[in-house]
Amino acid sequence: MPTSAIAQDSAPGGPSGVPPRNAVDRFFKISERGSNFGREIRGGFATFFAMAYIVVLNPIILGSAKDMNGHHLDNGQLVTATAVTAAFTTLLMGVIGNVPIALAAGLGVNTVVALQLAPRMTWPDAMGMVVLAGLVVMLLVATGLRERVMSAVPNGLRKGISIGIGLFVLLVGLVDSGFVSRIPDVAQTTVPLQLGGDGHLNGWPVLVFVLGVLLTVALLVRKVSGAILISIVAMTVVAVLINAVADIKPGAWGLTEPKWPGNPVSTPDFGLIGNVSLFGGFQHVGLLTGVLFVFTVLLSCFFDAMGTIMGVGDEAHLTRADGSMPGMNKMLFVDGIAVAAGGASSSSATTCFVESTAGVGEGARTGFSNLVTGGLFVLALFLTPVATMVPSQAATPALVAVGFLILSGSITKIDWTDFTIAIPAFLTMVMMPFTYSITNGIGIGFITFTVLRIVVGRWREVPVAMYIVSAVFAFYYLMPALQLT
Secondary structure: OOHHHHHHHHOOOOOOOOOOOOHHHHHHOOOOOOOOHHHHHHHHHHHHHHHOOHHHHHHHHHHOOOOOOOOOOOHHHHHHHHHHHHHHHHHHHHHHHOOOOOEEEOOOHHHHHHHHHHHHOOHHHHHHHHHHHHHHHHHHHHOOHHHHHHHHOOHHHHHHHHHHHHHHHHHHHHHHHOOEEEOOHHHOOOOOEEEOOOOOOOOHHHHHHHHHHHHHHHHHHOOOOOHHHHHHHHHHHHHHHHHHHOOOOOOOOOOOOOOOOOOOOOOOOOOOOOOOOOOHHHHHHOHHHHHHHHHHHHHHHHHHHHHHHHHHHHHOOOOOOOOOOOOHHHHHHHHHHHHHHHHHOOOOOEEEOOOHHHHHHOOOOOOHHHHHHHHHHHHHHHOHHHHOOOOHHHHOHHHHHHHHHHHHHHHHHOOOOOHHHHHHHHHHHHHHHHHOOHHHHHHHHHHHHHHHHHHOOOHHHOOHHHHHHHHHHHHHHHHHHHHHO
């Protein structure tokens, strides 16, 4: 047996040879992947707490925008739509895909829907275009084209994508916690980020984050079971106590204030579910612009999910020696359903969440953890005030720790002596955090890889799918210029 296969089999997520305990264990392959119910449950909780902010943030992004008629989407209905779609798609991925990858409304895509689509059509029209993008994704999966694209990615570039995901997760954690922040435009500087809110670490919330990072890494070094979840719970308690006794400026905690709500129960409002018009948007913007809108949503969802699946799967030791993952087509089809479901519920395109790495870091290796995460999103329909009381400063230390774990597990597996793979992998991993986009990192890496292989005369080694995807990305980046002409 090759050394790589031995390493994979002995990894935490590899085949363990332990017989299943019961039918649930057998169905989800929990023991087979070297996990147990305790790890899966802790992983499900960790993933939920790391991404629960979406129940608050997505309604803010979509609810702040107007459509062409000046209409806003109702905030309460958006909360329900976001939670119910996240629950449905996460459960679906767990049962069908059997991977610990949760789904919810995609950040970035919801901004495109809110700021590019909605102002030029009605909300049902905009969400209809999201549904169309999801249907195209499912068609690509059914024809095998999407899996061929993923299979065409060289192993070294796959590792670059994984590392880029890790760095992106790290930056998300630092920004969401307030440890680093964007420098305002009025400062008239080319430096985009700074420490804290004014170049210094001020306030109790940031202290909670710093203590959370130290606690998380200390527990990981000590190899304490449940390190990430213990840290999230402990720092939430600390944040609640600090918020109760200290004088905290309004908004200092961000979207979620660590305060026990007066009324923890909320009533779901399903008014937005099914409120879509599939082809109405084309009547307002024309065929070409409408197709470009659908293409923009499609491309972002397609490659964001691809990168996340690769990164999370690699971190969970679910990939084979050649970098492929068993059952990939099922995962990709569920992702296509998720995109369409997000449009159908008016919560914007739903996609795989990179915060799933928090659950993987806690030991989750199967779709059973998704049953926990999805179940918590169901509870969030009725207990949204409670579900969203965990401040980002308590949850984001997990992302910092996971960023390190991903980086340390993949950085040595890239052939840095072959510049035709090393340079694309490097650009992929740095462009994800620097452009705050998984899709951009993948696109720049793909184009660079194809060009460099052509330059050195190794063009025959580039799969046809890579040529096609690189051309698609080149067109995607040129779209704004093409639209101006």
